[in-house]
Amino acid sequence: MSGEHDLIARIRRRVGSPPAWVSIGIGDDAAVIEPERGAQIVITTDSLVEDVHFSRRLTPLDAVGEKALAVNLSDLAAMGASPRACLLTLAVPDGVHSDEIDQLTGGLIELASRAGAPLVGGNVTRSPGPLMVDVTALGSVRPRRVLRRSGGRAGDELFVTGQLGAAAAGLAALQSGEDRSRLDIDFSECIRRYERPEARLKCGIVVGRRQAATAAIDLSDGLADGVHHIAAESGLGAVIDAGDVPIHAGASEWARRHGGDALGLALGGGEDYELLFAVSRRGKRNFLAAVRQSGDVMVTRIGRLRAEPGVWIDRDGRLEPLGTGFVHF
Amino acid sequence: MSGEHDLIARIRRRVGSPPAWVSIGIGDDAAVIEPERGAQIVITTDSLVEDVHFSRRLTPLDAVGEKALAVNLSDLAAMGASPRACLLTLAVPDGVHSDEIDQLTGGLIELASRAGAPLVGGNVTRSPGPLMVDVTALGSVRPRRVLRRSGGRAGDELFVTGQLGAAAAGLAALQSGEDRSRLDIDFSECIRRYERPEARLKCGIVVGRRQAATAAIDLSDGLADGVHHIAAESGLGAVIDAGDVPIHAGASEWARRHGGDALGLALGGGEDYELLFAVSRRGKRNFLAAVRQSGDVMVTRIGRLRAEPGVWIDRDGRLEPLGTGFVHF
Numbered sequence: 001m002s003g004e005h006d007l008i009a010r011i012r013r014r015v016g017s018p019p020a021w022v023s024i025g026i027g028d029d030a031a032v033i034e035p036e037r038g039a040q041i042v043i044t045t046d047s048l049v050e051d052v053h054f055s056r057r058l059t060p061l062d063a064v065g066e067k068a069l070a071v072n073l074s075d076l077a078a079m080g081a082s083p084r085a086c087l088l089t090l091a092v093p094d095g096v097h098s099d100e101i102d103q104l105t106g107g108l109i110e111l112a113s114r115a116g117a118p119l120v121g122g123n124v125t126r127s128p129g130p131l132m133v134d135v136t137a138l139g140s141v142r143p144r145r146v147l148r149r150s151g152g153r154a155g156d157e158l159f160v161t162g163q164l165g166a167a168a169a170g171l172a173a174l175q176s177g178e179d180r181s182r183l184d185i186d187f188s189e190c191i192r193r194y195e196r197p198e199a200r201l202k203c204g205i206v207v208g209r210r211q212a213a214t215a216a217i218d219l220s221d222g223l224a225d226g227v228h229h230i231a232a233e234s235g236l237g238a239v240i241d242a243g244d245v246p247i248h249a250g251a252s253e254w255a256r257r258h259g260g261d262a263l264g265l266a267l268g269g270g271e272d273y274e275l276l277f278a279v280s281r282r283g284k285r286n287f288l289a290a291v292r293q294s295g296d297v298m299v300t301r302i303g304r305l306r307a308e309p310g311v312w313i314d315r316d317g318r319l320e321p322l323g324t325g326f327v328h329f
Numbered sequence: 330m331s332g333e334h335d336l337i338a339r340i341r342r343r344v345g346s347p348p349a350w351v352s353i354g355i356g357d358d359a360a361v362i363e364p365e366r367g368a369q370i371v372i373t374t375d376s377l378v379e380d381v382h383f384s385r386r387l388t389p390l391d392a393v394g395e396k397a398l399a400v401n402l403s404d405l406a407a408m409g410a411s412p413r414a415c416l417l418t419l420a421v422p423d424g425v426h427s428d429e430i431d432q433l434t435g436g437l438i439e440l441a442s443r444a445g446a447p448l449v450g451g452n453v454t455r456s457p458g459p460l461m462v463d464v465t466a467l468g469s470v471r472p473r474r475v476l477r478r479s480g481g482r483a484g485d486e487l488f489v490t491g492q493l494g495a496a497a498a499g500l501a502a503l504q505s506g507e508d509r510s511r512l513d514i515d516f517s518e519c520i521r522r523y524e525r526p527e528a529r530l531k532c533g534i535v536v537g538r539r540q541a542a543t544a545a546i547d548l549s550d551g552l553a554d555g556v557h558h559i560a561a562e563s564g565l566g567a568v569i570d571a572g573d574v575p576i577h578a579g580a581s582e583w584a585r586r587h588g589g590d591a592l593g594l595a596l597g598g599g600e601d602y603e604l605l606f607a608v609s610r611r612g613k614r615n616f617l618a619a620v621r622q623s624g625d626v627m628v629t630r631i632g633r634l635r636a637e638p639g640v641w642i643d644r645d646g647r648l649e650p651l652g653t654g655f656v657h658f
Contacts, residue, residue, distance in 0.1 A: 023369060027562065028478050029407035029547055030373035032470070035364040040352060044359035044450060045416045045465055051457045078358035087374045089463055121373060128380045129458015134418055136374055136465045141361070149357050218358055233356065 004124045007098065011105050011119070018118045022085065031120035033085050033138065040146070042081035042139035046071045046220075050093075050130035058174045061100050062107030063195040064133060069108045071220060072137035073115055073199035074273040078218035080147040080208020081139030083117030083201065089134035091127035104133065115201065145208040147216035152234030152278035154307040156214050159287065159299045161200050161274045164223055165251025165262060168269025170194030172254055186250035193248075197273040203294040204275055212287040215278040222270040224311075225324045227303070230278055231311050240267075240303035240322060242315045267313075268324070278305055333453045336427065340434050340448070347447045351414065360449035362414055362467065369475070371410035371468035375400045375549075379422075379459035387503045390429050391436030392524040393462060398437045400549060401466035402444055402528035403602040407547035409476040409537020410468030412446030412530065418463035420456035433462065444530065474537040476545035481563030481607035483636040485543050488616065488628045490529050490603045493552055494580025494591060497598025499523030501583055515579035522577075526602040533604055535623040541616040544607035551599040554653045556632070557640050559607055569596075569632035569651060571644045596642075597653070607634055 011026065018025040024032040035041060048054055048068045056064075069086055076083055088108060092101060105119075112119050117137060170190030173183055180191065200218075207213050215234055217226045223245065231238040247266045255262035277299075279287045291299050303314075312319040340355065347354040353361040364370060377383055377397045385393075398415055405412055417437060421430060434448075441448050446466060499519030502512055509520065529547075536542050544563055546555045552574065560567040576595045584591035606628075608616045620628050632643075641648040 023472070024475070024477065029404040029545075030371045030410065030466075030468070032408065032475055033370040033372065035368075035370050039364075041362040041364050041370060041467070042359045043362065043414070043416065043465070043467060045418050045463075046452050047418050047420065047454055047463070049420055049454055049456060052455050075358040079361065081359065085372070087372060087465065089374050089376050091376065091378055091461060123375050125376055125378055126381050127378060127458065127461075129456065132420060132456075132461060134374075134376070134463050136372070136416065137359075138370070138372060139359070143352070146353070146361055148353065216358075 007101060007124055010102065014105065014109055015119050018120065022118055022120055025118065025120045031085065033120065036140040039140040039142050042076055042079050042141050043136065044072055044075040045134065045136040046075065047132060047134040049132050056131065059195050061104040065104035065107030066111045066196055068133040068135045069111050069137065070197050070199050071273065072135045073117065073201055074197065074218040074220065076137055076139040077199045077201045077204030078147060078216050078275055079139065079141060080145050080204050080216070081141040082205055083115045083137060084140050085120045085138045086112055086117045087136040088119060088122035090124045091132040092124065093127045093129065093131055096131060141208060145211060147204065147208045147213055149215055149217050149230050150233040152215040152230050152236055152305045153280060154236055154305055156278040156280050156305045157284065157301050158227065158238065158303045158305065159277045159279055160223060160246065160302050161203055161297050161299050162272065163246045163248035164272050164274065165265035165269050166190045166193040166248035167197065167271035168265040169248065169251040169254040186253050190248065190250035194271060197271065199273060200275045200297060203291060203297045206294040207277060207287065207290045210286055210290045212283055212290040213277040213279050217276050219272050219274045219276055220270060222268045223276065224267045224322050226276040227322065228311050228324050230276065231305060234305065236305045236307060237309045238303055238305050238311045239319065240313045242313050244300060244302045246300040336430060336453055339431065343434065343438055344448050347449065351447055351449055354447065354449045360414065362449065365469040368469040368471050371405055371408050371470050372465065373401055373404040374463065374465040375404065376461060376463040378461050385460065388524050390433040394433035394436030395440045395525055397462040397464045398440050398466065399526050399528050400602065401464045402446065402530055403526065403547040403549065405466055405468040406528045406530045406533030407476060407545050407604055408468070408470060409474050409533050410470040411534055412444045412466060413469050414449045414467045415441055415446045416465045417448060417451035419453045420461040421453065422456045422458065422460055425460060470537060474540060476533065476537045476542055478544055478546050478559050479562035481544040481559050481565055481634045482609060483565055483634055485607040485609050485634045486613065486630050487556065487567065487632040487634065488606045488608055489552060489575065489631050490532055490626050490628050491601065492575045492577035493601050493603065494594035494598050495519045495522040495577035496526065496600035497594040498577065498580040498583040515582050519577065519579035523600060526600065528602060529604045529626060532620060532623040532626045536606060536616065536619045539615055539619045541612055541619040542606040542608050546605050548601050548603045548605055549599060551597045552605065553596045553651050555605040556651065557653050559605065560634060560640050563634065565634045565636060566638045567632060567634050567640045568648065569642045571642050573629060573631045575629040
């Protein structure tokens with residue numbers, strides 16, 4: 001218990017004084033935050049569990065802390081919301097040193113500060129099993145600028161940010177046991193994408209602000225899963241064009257060397273934390289302008305929503321059902 | 330993963346349609362909630378970890394779900410905040426059946442509905458270790474009605490709700506391995522208090538609304554810990570009158586039978602989730618009226634804050650330092 005109090009005191013010092021909208025930060029029964037005028041509250045939570053989502057052997061703990069927040073920021077981005085604050089719950093096994101916990105919280109606090117989502121509270125407990133890192137993120141969005149999964153309409157085009165499959169290839173590279181310093185640059189980049197995904201915050205916020213998409217989701221479980229969700233929640237079907245899926249060079253290279261399937265990594269690998277948008281034909285110009293406005297994010301049109309049910313992948317004119325999860329061809 | 334989707338679908342059906350202030354509930358990237366006009370956002374998180382905070386062998390899972398929310402509602406109560414919503418993160422070990430998870434979520438959803446804090450989102454993951462239940466609660470409070478730990482002033486009297494030591498005696502009774510049906514009524518009540526603590530929501534809200542206390546905290550880690558926190562955060566010392574601490578009859582009986590110390594259970598046992606208030610002398614009448622207004626909650630004056638540093642317990646006129654944690658005399 002005194003360890004817990006020390007830890008909280010150290011975190012509190014490290015966080016420093018919070019921005020004006022935080023009335024009460026760490027150190028009371030709960031945190032108190034001023035809502036943004038005219039905006040709604042957006043709230044999401046996600047966790048990283050040792051030996052399920054990360055391995056202490058393979059990934060430095062500052063990256064674990066950073067990623068635990070990043071995956072939540074990605075959910076805010078997919079709603080078009082601006083980050084306001086975050087909370088951290090840690091369940092810590094015996095034998096984890098306090099400087100390791102400092103690394104973890106340091107990674108989180110650094111990203112929290114960059115993203116404008118100060119750490120305002122949380123909870124530390126002992127774990128008789130794995131290290132667990134649970135983050136709740138709070139955001140803010142104006143009512144008519146919320147991006148939902150369910151707003152897609154038949155005929156909308158589907159756009160995805162960035163390139164896919166990098167995180168899956170990065171994980172595979174990590175698990176291969178090869179020395180990091182000997183991996184070539186594509187794989188190093190893939191590992192970075194796996195360990196320190198960047199939430200597409202600005203892109204989500206600008207697209208929401210300009211009401212430039214009819215639906216959005218973040219790709220935590222892969223492109224196929226994201227397309228299924230948008231289609232299902234919008235009551236529609238979808239077709240993905242296999243040849244248009246933007247595959248990261250590292251994923252292609254990994255597949256080439258190891259006899260795997262790069263498209264499979266891109267569709268089913270997950271953890272890329274890119275955003276998938278549905279965009280009406282009339283809104284396309286506005287959407288592309290929004291993307292340009294949000295920095296050098298690339299977007300690629302990868303398919304469309306349609307009234308006929310079912311989610312399909314078009315491979316050279318032949319439609320095949322698109323499964324979710326890790327897809328092998 | 331399909332298990333996870335099924336589980337979320339079942340939870341979503343069970344929660345039903347949310348109240349008007351929930352714009353987006355379960356099923357999108359994040360939940361969206363309308364803030365209460367003129368109010369601030371209060372947010373807190375707490376978790377129950379198997380074999381640290383509960384044992385599946387000893388406690389039914391619906392009680393675990395209920396308690397996981399109750400301990401968070403207690404934090405809201407200590408801030409004077411009204412509940413608005415909650416989120417649930419579950420880390421589920423292999424071998425836990427879906428009907429067991431239904432029991433757990435059922436207990437939480439039932440309390441969430443009673444408390445006006447609908448379940449709006451969360452996250453389910455596999456655990457390679459213990460069952461973990463993490464809840465985040467969102468509340469609402471008007472700026473000048475927030476109860477802090479830090480507002481106490483020298484000369485304020487300390488009041489506590491309810492009777493203390495019941496939860497600690499309940500846990501001891503559970504751990505004794507005696508058949509529940511053979512325990513007498515005091516111990517059954519103690520077990521109920523341990524397993525299904527009731528957050529003093531109405532009391533906290535009314536005291537906050539009437540600005541009837543200068544400081545407040547909930548007693549998750551015992552009375553001694555709570556007094557230390559209020560004193561430290563207010564920059565003061567405190568004296569507790571040993572003879573005035575309201576000890577639950579079950580705690581006294583447990584101590585009598587097992588040669589323990591009932592006052593120790595009350596001071597250090599924790600998990601009673603009663604509220605501790607600091608009340609100015611001028612505000613005492615207002616405070617007692619607020620308590621009466623909030624139902625049949627008993628409150629007891631147990632000590633006072635003072636300028637001299639240190640936290641003491643007065644035993645028949647002799648001051649002894651008051652430690653935190655489990656206290657033995």
